Amino acid sequence: MGADFPADFLWGSATSAHQVEGSNVNNDWWDFEHRPGSAARWSSGDGIDHYHRYAQDFALLRSLGHNAHRLSLEWSRIEPAPGEFSRAATAHYRRVLTALADTGMTAFVTLHHFTLPRWFAAAGGWLAADAETTFARYCRYVSAELGDLMPFVCTINEPQMVALHGYLEAYHPPGIADETLWKRVGGRLLDAHFAAVRAVRTESDRSQVGLAVQLPLLAPARDDEACRRLCRLMRHEIVDRYLDGLTGADRGDFLGVQYYRKQWVDPNSPTLFGEPPAGFRRTQMGWAVHPDGLRQILHRAARTGLPLYVTENGVATEDDTERVDYLHSHLAAVAQAMAEGVDVRGYLHWSAFDNFEWSEGYRPKFGLIAVDHDDDFARIAKPSAYAFAKVAETGRLDPTG
Numbered sequence: 001m002g003a004d005f006p007a008d009f010l011w012g013s014a015t016s017a018h019q020v021e022g023s024n025v026n027n028d029w030w031d032f033e034h035r036p037g038s039a040a041r042w043s044s045g046d047g048i049d050h051y052h053r054y055a056q057d058f059a060l061l062r063s064l065g066h067n068a069h070r071l072s073l074e075w076s077r078i079e080p081a082p083g084e085f086s087r088a089a090t091a092h093y094r095r096v097l098t099a100l101a102d103t104g105m106t107a108f109v110t111l112h113h114f115t116l117p118r119w120f121a122a123a124g125g126w127l128a129a130d131a132e133t134t135f136a137r138y139c140r141y142v143s144a145e146l147g148d149l150m151p152f153v154c155t156i157n158e159p160q161m162v163a164l165h166g167y168l169e170a171y172h173p174p175g176i177a178d179e180t181l182w183k184r185v186g187g188r189l190l191d192a193h194f195a196a197v198r199a200v201r202t203e204s205d206r207s208q209v210g211l212a213v214q215l216p217l218l219a220p221a222r223d224d225e226a227c228r229r230l231c232r233l234m235r236h237e238i239v240d241r242y243l244d245g246l247t248g249a250d251r252g253d254f255l256g257v258q259y260y261r262k263q264w265v266d267p268n269s270p271t272l273f274g275e276p277p278a279g280f281r282r283t284q285m286g287w288a289v290h291p292d293g294l295r296q297i298l299h300r301a302a303r304t305g306l307p308l309y310v311t312e313n314g315v316a317t318e319d320d321t322e323r324v325d326y327l328h329s330h331l332a333a334v335a336q337a338m339a340e341g342v343d344v345r346g347y348l349h350w351s352a353f354d355n356f357e358w359s360e361g362y363r364p365k366f367g368l369i370a371v372d373h374d375d376d377f378a379r380i381a382k383p384s385a386y387a388f389a390k391v392a393e394t395g396r397l398d399p400t401g
């Protein structure tokens with residue numbers, strides 16, 4: 001029987017700086033975590049001390065069959081004050097990316113994954129008049145300094161979630177709930193992506209560059225006009241405006257697709273999303289597991305005509321057998337989409353390690369690898385890490401088949 005995935009398929013996992021590094025004290029998230037009354041209940045604190053342990057972490061991931069890895073650069077370390085770039089932080093990330101390249105894993109480097117330098121947030125964040133040029137200046141700097149070590153660049157992680165969580169749900173910084181602003185921020189982020197693509201290309205011809213979008217499968221909670229109307233609006237704001245907006249020379253070279261769940265849009269719910277109907281498995285986050293949604297979303301994303309990489313997909317659970325099921329069922333959905341003609345070139349699981357899950361703190365467990373915070377941050381690979389390694393090493397969903 002032939003393999004389910006081609007030999008050059010990229011296999012790996014993803015993290016982001018603030019969720020693993022520790023002590024990112026100069027960004028808006030640290031501020032939000034320590035602001036009384038904010039949605040964040042925990043401090044990210046030491047993270048999982050990846051800042052100091054990146055070399056061992058990469059070696060472990062390589063030993064688990066990964067041939068690619070996604071991480072993010074912490075903007076607030078690299079540019080601690082406007083226009084002031086830290087040579088030490090730049091040198092740190094050069095060591096990190098060199099260590100990654102030395103393992104043989106292909107790097108996917110995200111330039112902005114949710115966190116903003118405090119000074120940028122204080123000046124108005126994405127709503128400031130010069131936000132786009134300020135972001136582009138940072139992107140040019142890192143591309144000039146590190147472009148040779150960044151074969152894949154993700155400009156912005158999940159612009160939809162930055163807009164939705166930060167400006168409508170008040171669940172992420174800046175903690176605003178405003179029905180107009182979140183849509184404006186979405187537009188700003190798309191423009192910032194285009195500016196970042198230009199910036200990266202100006203400084204480096206070594207990088208393929210793309211946007212990483214979260215694409216939930218959205219459905220109306222009930223078969224009535226109010227639900228259908230709101231579902232159309234949310235689908236436009238969260239999915240279509242980004243995919244349809246990726247036109248023109250600056251759209252990038254690839255698209256990162258991030259999928260977790262199906263959601264039911266409900267105008268009667270204060271969050272605009274209803275509870276999943278009975279029969280759906282729920283994760284630690286309360287999210288509904290629906291593997292075929294990934295296949296459907298990949299088809300939707302394929303209409304951009306861009307090559308696709310799944311840059312995040314995963315499950316929060318204390319029960320690792322559930323993660324093995326989630327992995328297999330979602331990889332089967334990817335294989336099916338590919339068999340149906342969708343150009344998917346890699347799969348990066350969220351996440352490599354149990355880590356800081358934003359406003360939910362360290363409670364949700366998304367990792368293939370556990371971390372013992374009481375035992376010097378010891379890393380413990382879970383059975384799901386070995387299940388993933390088998391698929392990555394053989395290209396087969398059923399390695400015995």
Ligand code: BGC
Pocket residue numbers: 016019157158161214312350357358
């Ligand atoms: C984000 C990650 C996050 C994950 C699980 C995505 O929205 O990019 O940072 O941890 O989903 O919630």
